[in-house]
Amino acid sequence: MYNIDRIEPAEHLEIEDLLASRISNEKKDCLRRCEAYYPGVIQNYFENRNQLEVVQPSPQFNGEKEWLKKIYYSRSKIVRDFKGIIKANESLTTCPYCQIDLEQPSIDHFLALDNYPEFAIYADNLIPSCTTCNSIQKGTHFLDENGRRMFFNPYFDDVREKSFLSCIIAVGATVEVNFTIGGNDITGRELELLQNHFLYMNLAKRYRKVSQKFVKSRVTRWERILNDFGMDRLRGEIENEYNNNLTDYGTNYWQTALLRAALLSEPFCNRGFLLAFHI
Numbered sequence: 001m002y003n004i005d006r007i008e009p010a011e012h013l014e015i016e017d018l019l020a021s022r023i024s025n026e027k028k029d030c031l032r033r034c035e036a037y038y039p040g041v042i043q044n045y046f047e048n049r050n051q052l053e054v055v056q057p058s059p060q061f062n063g064e065k066e067w068l069k070k071i072y073y074s075r076s077k078i079v080r081d082f083k084g085i086i087k088a089n090e091s092l093t094t095c096p097y098c099q100i101d102l103e104q105p106s107i108d109h110f111l112a113l114d115n116y117p118e119f120a121i122y123a124d125n126l127i128p129s130c131t132t133c134n135s136i137q138k139g140t141h142f143l144d145e146n147g148r149r150m151f152f153n154p155y156f157d158d159v160r161e162k163s164f165l166s167c168i169i170a171v172g173a174t175v176e177v178n179f180t181i182g183g184n185d186i187t188g189r190e191l192e193l194l195q196n197h198f199l200y201m202n203l204a205k206r207y208r209k210v211s212q213k214f215v216k217s218r219v220t221r222w223e224r225i226l227n228d229f230g231m232d233r234l235r236g237e238i239e240n241e242y243n244n245n246l247t248d249y250g251t252n253y254w255q256t257a258l259l260r261a262a263l264l265s266e267p268f269c270n271r272g273f274l275l276a277f278h279i
């Protein structure tokens with residue numbers, strides 16, 4: 001979870017630009033019917049950007065859902081270019097929801113397309129994300145049973161300068177890696193939101209899996225360093241990689257948290273990394 005920059009307002013896809021483009025007349029008719037209501041719903045979204053759970057679907061757009069979806073999925077150049085801009089966000093380093101992957105970026109509708117068709121092409125509602133996070137988000141769920149938002153918004157929930165991802169490594173017959181959300185930097189609703197996001201994005205399990213893969217990819221090198229130069233040298237090696245991750249991806253990146261935990265675990269550094277992971 002980390003923050004990305006919104007795209008510039010000049011790069012948003014506006015209804016008048018779509019009306020002037022090469023899209024079908026049926027799509028244009030839909031846009032003309034929506035045009036009068038659009039500025040109001042956009043204003044409402046932006047005014048509630050820090051508490052999007054209060055935004056209600058607008059009934060005026062109910063009958064337009066199928067056409068708005070068709071516009072979003074349209075193969076026309078103007079729509080493809082717009083999606084390209086969303087995916088090419090320069091502040092992206094990995095998926096902003098999970099920080100695991102972004103090999104094939106997709107676009108997630110933060111307020112789901114099925115429930116909120118009015119935000120089908122609204123740039124601030126479109127989050128570049130990995131396909132796994134996108135498929136989890138795609139459900140119709142948005143609030144938990146207590147009425148609290150389930151997912152972190154990378155544009156508007158500000159977690160810059162905050163530390164909240166912890167990892168603990170326990171070495172026994174196997175290696176156990178446990179990621180949690182907590183710490184002193186976040187409290188109250190913000191803590192609940194990040195914990196919800198962590199839970200509903202299934203990040204505990206996903207982070208364990210990528211941690212196992214990551215350690216496997218390092219085992220041969222780490223074992224050689226330990227055998228040839230001893231534990232201090234290995235810890236130095238791990239610390240270097242930790243610092244690189246901290247600089248490039250921040251303190252809440254799963255690899256940063258994992259390596260921080262590794263440095264604190266003497267049993268792990270002293271051949272524990274050779275043991276199988278408990279997933």
Ligand SMILES: [Zn+2]
Pocket residue numbers: 095096097098099100101129130131132133134
């Ligand atoms: Zn993701």
